[in-house]
Amino acid sequence: xxxxxxxxxxxxxxxxxxxxxxxxxxxxxxxxxxxxxxxxxxxxxxxxxxxxxxxxxxxxxxxxxxxxxxxxxxxxxxxxxxxxxxxxxxxxxxxxxxxxxxxxxxxxxxxxxxxxxxxxxxxxxxxxxxxxxxxxxxxxxxxxxxxxxxxxxxxxxxxxxxxxxxxxxxxxxxxxxxxxxxxxxxxxxxxxxxxxxxxxxxxxxxxxxxxxxxxxxxxxxxxxxxxxxxxxxxxxxxxxxxxxxxxxxxxxxxxxxxxxxxxxxxxxxx
Amino acid sequence: xxxxxxxxxxxxxxxxxxxxxxxxxxxxxxxxxxxxxxxxxxxxxxxxxxxxxxxxxxxxxxxxxxxxxxxxxxxxxxxxxxxxxxxxxxxxxxxxxxxxxxxxxxxxxxxxxxxxxxxxxxxxxxxxxxxxxxxxxxxxxxxxxxxxxxxxxxxxxxxxxxxxxxxxxxxxxxxxxxx
Numbered sequence: 001x002x003x004x005x006x007x008x009x010x011x012x013x014x015x016x017x018x019x020x021x022x023x024x025x026x027x028x029x030x031x032x033x034x035x036x037x038x039x040x041x042x043x044x045x046x047x048x049x050x051x052x053x054x055x056x057x058x059x060x061x062x063x064x065x066x067x068x069x070x071x072x073x074x075x076x077x078x079x080x081x082x083x084x085x086x087x088x089x090x091x092x093x094x095x096x097x098x099x100x101x102x103x104x105x106x107x108x109x110x111x112x113x114x115x116x117x118x119x120x121x122x123x124x125x126x127x128x129x130x131x132x133x134x135x136x137x138x139x140x141x142x143x144x145x146x147x148x149x150x151x152x153x154x155x156x157x158x159x160x161x162x163x164x165x166x167x168x169x170x171x172x173x174x175x176x177x178x179x180x181x182x183x184x185x186x187x188x189x190x191x192x193x194x195x196x197x198x199x200x201x202x203x204x205x206x207x208x209x210x211x212x213x214x215x216x217x218x219x220x221x222x223x224x225x226x227x228x229x230x231x232x233x234x235x236x237x238x239x240x241x242x243x244x245x246x247x248x249x250x251x252x253x254x255x256x257x258x259x260x261x262x263x264x265x266x267x268x269x270x
Numbered sequence: 271x272x273x274x275x276x277x278x279x280x281x282x283x284x285x286x287x288x289x290x291x292x293x294x295x296x297x298x299x300x301x302x303x304x305x306x307x308x309x310x311x312x313x314x315x316x317x318x319x320x321x322x323x324x325x326x327x328x329x330x331x332x333x334x335x336x337x338x339x340x341x342x343x344x345x346x347x348x349x350x351x352x353x354x355x356x357x358x359x360x361x362x363x364x365x366x367x368x369x370x371x372x373x374x375x376x377x378x379x380x381x382x383x384x385x386x387x388x389x390x391x392x393x394x395x396x397x398x399x400x401x402x403x404x405x406x407x408x409x410x411x412x413x414x415x416x417x418x419x420x421x422x423x424x425x426x427x428x429x430x431x432x433x434x435x436x437x438x439x440x441x442x443x444x445x446x447x448x449x
Contacts, residue, residue: 007335008331008334009317011336012316012334015314016315025336027338054328076398078316079316079317080329080382080401080403080404081382081404081405082316082404083330084328084330085328085330086337139318167403170318248304267362
């Protein structure tokens with residue numbers, strides 16, 4: 001039995017015989033309305049799991065610079081037609097390195113609310129997504145809500161996807177950055193990539209984050225972080241699309257551009 | 271195991287009550303059960319967009335939708351844009367800007383245009399690009415489609431929605447050749 005929300009991933013997997021054909025599909029349309037919302041409550045943003053990407057784009061997430069990364073993801077996500085019915089919960093539970101909202105949410109450190117007959121369970125993203133298509137969700141559970149803490153005022157994020165085309169791509173390299181600046185000092189930074197090493201799901205570049213923390217933001221510091229620190233913790237794979245070497249090189253570029261774009265957004269520059 | 275599921279569908283303004291197998295896709299229902307052949311199956315995995323129809327006014331890939339999940343939905347295909355003998359402003363705009371080449375993808379592009387113009391009659395270039403990039407045209411008529419969307423928006427702004435088909439066809443021959 002599999003729950004069916006938008007169906008843009010699940011029906012493909014069934015069609016391509018990538019998963020054993022489920023005997024039953026549970027249509028979530030009946031409860032979709034209750035599960036699609038973006039609510040701002042004090043210091044939390046609560047996102048319903050069945051919120052379509054288009055509904056996300058109409059919400060506060062696309063108006064506030066603190067969530068600027070959501071805009072980046074939206075405009076690079078599949079095609080416009082698909083954004084009307086693909087859901088954010090579905091994107092997270094697809095759990096591959098190509099799920100852009102997973103890469104982006106990794107830097108926001110969300111709390112995920114799972115519900116079942118037994119009650120509610122709250123997990124972090126790392127506890128839920130164990131590896132590619134491996135989830136800590138039980139068959140009797142549904143993802144109900146994604147909760148993000150509202151970042152501090154002088155914060156912005158940036159997301160970048162590298163490939164040969166602008167849309168309908170998996171992305172050779174994708175990366176996201178959540179940056180908090182105090183004057184020009186990096187108060188807090190969170191960096192994620194579609195893959196760091198081994199685990200084939202988005203992960204955090206923690207060493208690079210540690211290196212950047214508390215430093216003055218400058219070309220030299222970011223250059224050192226990208227050229228020296230990042231390669232020490234990142235291991236990229238070669239596959240049919242491109243080589244690990246190229247992926248690592250592009251990861252450095254993505255990191256640099258993401259940091260400076262987030263910084264520009266904090267200062268209100270273009 | 272459920273044999274069939276009863277689904278109420280409104281397709282192009284007409285109400286249907288269907289008993290369908292739960293694993294039937296919308297494209298199969300529309301093409302083979304109801305005979306709306308303007309919808310084509312290209313890739314069958316939501317990439318080419320040839321199968322796009324409007325479900326409750328929003329574009330949706332009919333090859334990635336199970337009909338059983340759409341109980342009570344309203345569906346529009348290109349056949350429902352205008353009644354017999356008439357043409358919708360969008361169809362006229364596509365004809366007049368020579369947007370139609372082989373015609374395989376055209377229904378999808380027209381429906382995307384319809385959905386876009388329902389939202390705004392002043393779409394920016396970027397918006398047109400974003401919306402129409404949902405479908406792929408192997409003939410490469412994209413630059414005509416740009417013009418077609420703007421022309422359709424002009425017609426709709428003037429309140430011209432339905433045109434007489436015979437009139438339009440007569441005038442088509444008088445149009446200057448495009449360069």
